[in-house]
Amino acid sequence: MIVYLGLGSNLETPIDQLHAAKAAIAKVSGILEVTFSSLYCSPPMGSLNQPNYVNAVMAIETDLLPLELLAVTQAIENEHGRVRKERWGSRTLDIDILLFGDEVLNLPDLIVPHYGMCERAFVLHPLFEISPNLIIPNHGKLNDLVACCPLDGLEILSDAASYLAIASMKPLTHLDLLAMKQRGEKITCLTAYDASFGALIDAAGIEVILVGDSLGMVIQGHSTTLPVKINDMIYHTRCVTETCKHALVVSDLPFMTYATLELAAQNAALLIQNGGAKMVKLEGAKVEIIEFLVAQGISVCGHLGLLPQFIHQLGGYKVQGKKAEAAEKLLADALTIQNAGATMLILECVPADLAQQITKCLTIPVIGIGAGNFCDGQVLVIYDILGMSTGKRPRFSKNFLNDTNSIASALKNYAYAVKKGDFPAIEHSF
Ligand code: A4P
Ligand code: MG
Numbered sequence: 198m199i200v201y202l203g204l205g206s207n208l209e210t211p212i213d214q215l216h217a218a219k220a221a222i223a224k225v226s227g228i229l230e231v232t233f234s235s236l237y238c239s240p241p242m243g244s245l246n247q248p249n250y251v252n253a254v255m256a257i258e259t260d261l262l263p264l265e266l267l268a269v270t271q272a273i274e275n276e277h278g279r280v281r282k283e284r285w286g287s288r289t290l291d292i293d294i295l296l297f298g299d300e301v302l303n304l305p306d307l308i309v310p311h312y313g314m315c316e317r318a319f320v321l322h323p324l325f326e327i328s329p330n331l332i333i334p335n336h337g338k339l340n341d342l343v344a345c346c347p348l349d350g351l352e353i354l355s356d357a358a359s360y361l362a363i364a365s366m367k368p369l370t371h372l373d374l375l376a377m378k379q380r381g382e383k384i385t386c387l388t389a390y391d392a393s394f395g396a397l398i399d400a401a402g403i404e405v406i407l408v409g410d411s412l413g414m415v416i417q418g419h420s421t422t423l424p425v426k427i428n429d430m431i432y433h434t435r436c437v438t439e440t441c442k443h444a445l446v447v448s449d450l451p452f453m454t455y456a457t458l459e460l461a462a463q464n465a466a467l468l469i470q471n472g473g474a475k476m477v478k479l480e481g482a483k484v485e486i487i488e489f490l491v492a493q494g495i496s497v498c499g500h501l502g503l504l505p506q507f508i509h510q511l512g513g514y515k516v517q518g519k520k521a522e523a524a525e526k527l528l529a530d531a532l533t534i535q536n537a538g539a540t541m542l543i544l545e546c547v548p549a550d551l552a553q554q555i556t557k558c559l560t561i562p563v564i565g566i567g568a569g570n571f572c573d574g575q576v577l578v579i580y581d582i583l584g585m586s587t588g589k590r591p592r593f594s595k596n597f598l599n600d601t602n603s604i605a606s607a608l609k610n611y612a613y614a615v616k617k618g619d620f621p622a623i624e625h626s627f
Contacts, residue, residue, distance in 0.1 A: 199231065199617075200266065201328070202255045203293040203311065203320050211251035212236060212354070214277060214290050219255060221273045222292075228269075229382055231256040232613040233402060234323035235605060236354040242317065251354065254295065254323040256613065263297050267307050270294065295320060301334045310334055315342055318351045326606050327613060369404055369445045371476065371496055371540040371562075377404070377573070378562045384574025385612045386564055387582070390416050394579055395437035399444050401608035405564070406441055407543075407576055408434045408474070410449040410505070415580050422505045425451040427464050434472030447498050447541070448474035452506045455479050461486045465495050476540065480504040482530035484537045491538030499534035501527055502568065503546035514591075516567070516627045518547040531555045531563075543576065544568040546593070549626040567593030569626040575615045582611050593625045 202222065206214035215236060223230040234254045241247045259266060270292040277290035295311045302309040314320045315336045321343050324331065331339040377384050386405035389395045390412045398406055412433055413425035427450075434448040448468040455461035461479070468474045476496040479486065481504055487497050502517045511517075518527040528551070531542060542563045544552050549569020556563040556572050565572030580586045581594035583604060590596070597614070598607040614620035 198259055198298045200257050200259055200297050201295040201324060202257065202270065203252065203291075203295045203314065203324075204255060205250050205252045205291045205293075205319070206289055207241065207248045207250040208289045211248075215251055215253050218273060218277065218290055218292065219253075221276070222255065222257065222270070225261075225269055227259055227261045228266075229258040229616070231258050231616045232327045232609050234327045234609070237319055237323055237351055238354050239319045239349065239351040242319075250319065252319040252323060254320065254327060256327055258617070263294070263300070263302055263307055263309065264304070266297075267294060293320075295324065296331075296333065299332070299334050310336065316346070318346050318349045321346045322348070322351055326601075326603075327609055329601055329606075368443060371445065374404065374445065374541065374562045374574075375560075378560075383616050383618065384562055384564060385615045386574055386576035387608070387611070388412075388576070388578045389437050389441075390433040390579075391436045392440040395444075395446075396440035397605060398579070398608060399441045401605065401612055402443075403608065403612050404444055405574070405576070406437055406444045406446050407478070408437050408446060408448045408472075409578070410451040411578055413451075415578060415586060421508050423452045423508070425449075427451060427454050427467060431467050431472045434468055434474050438473030445475050446473065447476040447478050448472055450477050450479045455483065455486050458486060458489045461490055462493060465490055465493075469495065478543065480506045482533050484533050487534060487537035487539055497537075497539045498541040498543060499531070499539040500543040500545065501530055501534070501547075502544045505545075514546070516546045516548065518551050524548075524551045527551060528555055528558065531559055535559050535561050544572060546627065565621075567591065567621075567625070567627060570618060570621055575621065577611070583607060592627075593621060595620060595625060 204215050204218055219233055237252045239250050274290050274292055293311045294309055295314050297309045310333055325339055325343045374384055385403045386407055387398050387403055388407045388409045389398050410422040410425040413419045413422040430451055438446050450464055454464040465477045468477050476498050478498040478500055480500045490497050518524045540561055544563055544565050546567040552565050552568035553571035562573040564574040564576050566576045577594050582597045584596035584598050597611045601607050
């Protein structure tokens with residue numbers, strides 16, 4: 198069941214209160230965080246003799262019953278030192294259950310949809326940001342409600358404030374990703390090549406940023422990734438890691454920079470020491486190289502399926518592993534890469550059922566691109582999801598800016614669609 202929670206605070210550093218509440222809610226067993234809106238600032242509704250509020254809306258997936266969830270949110274409110282005094286008065290933390298799927302509840306302790314939500318700008322606008330197509334039971338389309346709801350002084354909190362809040366969050370490690378695979382939570386990943394996109398992706402709560410050698414095509418304008426040099430990768434990795442505080446940054450070893458053990462070690466060291474990457478990615482089942490890098494303390498991400506650095510051998514950007522023999526080889530290679538010590542695997546352009554089989558067989562997280570819906574997570578090129586790429590859109594990508602009006606919400610909608618399992622759909626898979 199998808200549930201929307203409204204969070205508000207106007208005491209004791211409200212931004213920190215909201216971030217702590219978000220973390221506390223996401224930690225509850227039976228709750229999976231789906232998405233979290235930007236933070237909004239607004240003058241108080243009710244008594245004006247109190248500080249401005251910070252509000253946000255959080256979407257969660259839960260199998261808790263409505264009253265169980267209410268008990269949980271009230272316990273979290275209490276842990277945050279909430280003292281119930283005057284109605285509509287100052288509070289360190291207020292969590293309202295806005296929507297519980299499409300249920301209408303009129304219980305003594307719980308009214309859903311939340312009784313005031315449809316008149317409140319600080320609820321409707323953040324809700325619209327994360328879920329623009331919602332229908333509110335008994336009230337109609339969110340779109341129409343937002344259109345009739347003046348902002349009343351509501352402002353999205355400046356990026357600086359959001360970044361400060363994000364900066365206080367713990368950086369993710371591969372162990373967090375492993376835990377996500379184990380509890381069945383989808384991992385979200387996007388490519389980035391500069392500080393601005395790195396920061397936006399980070400702020401959207403996306404867990405992994407891949408500084409891909411795809412930059413050869415989308416930044417440098419080449420028709421393949423082959424011309425990309427190690428210095429290009431170091432430069433762009435550095436740009437991203439300067440602003441990214443939370444997501445795990447993985448950087449590609451470009452063509453021919455890991456042809457020998459020595460080259461691989463030297464170049465991986467550059468991506469980590471000069472670029473600030475936490476993990477390096479290399480194409481193919483290069484067992485010895487992976488083992489060697491891992492033995493030096495380097496986290497390695499494997500990459501199988503369509504390998505852009507092998508494009509001249511492959512003879513074009515085609516789906517891989519379609520025939521039984523090729524599928525068997527891919528599965529065997531994936532296991533070899535895992536056994537060599539890799540901590541993650543990217544699977545590119547393979548049939549969905551093969552990707553599913555590989556994901557099940559491997560204990561490390563498998564991130565797909567054009568590999569169907571059953572991988573542990575998804576990665577796409579940032580420019581593809583914003584409709585900025587020239588040429589034909591790859592079948593496996595989707596423009597997430599079409600349904601919204603800001604890059605920040607397009608990124609959140611992408612993350613939400615992946616977490617919910619809505620993306621990729623059949624039409625994006627092979
Ligand atoms: N309750 C019934 N339905 C729900 C529901 N859907 N979600 C019952 C949560 N609780 C629900 O809530 C009172 C009782 O409502 C609970 O015991 C629960 O069983 P409360 O949180 O103890 O009391 P409250 O928060 O003081 O009252 P209320 O009416 O929930 O206040 P609101 O509506 O949350 O308003 N201005 C700005 N700009 N931004 C704000 O966030 N918030 C408030 C509080 C005032 N002004 C504000 C803001
Ligand atoms: Mg309340």
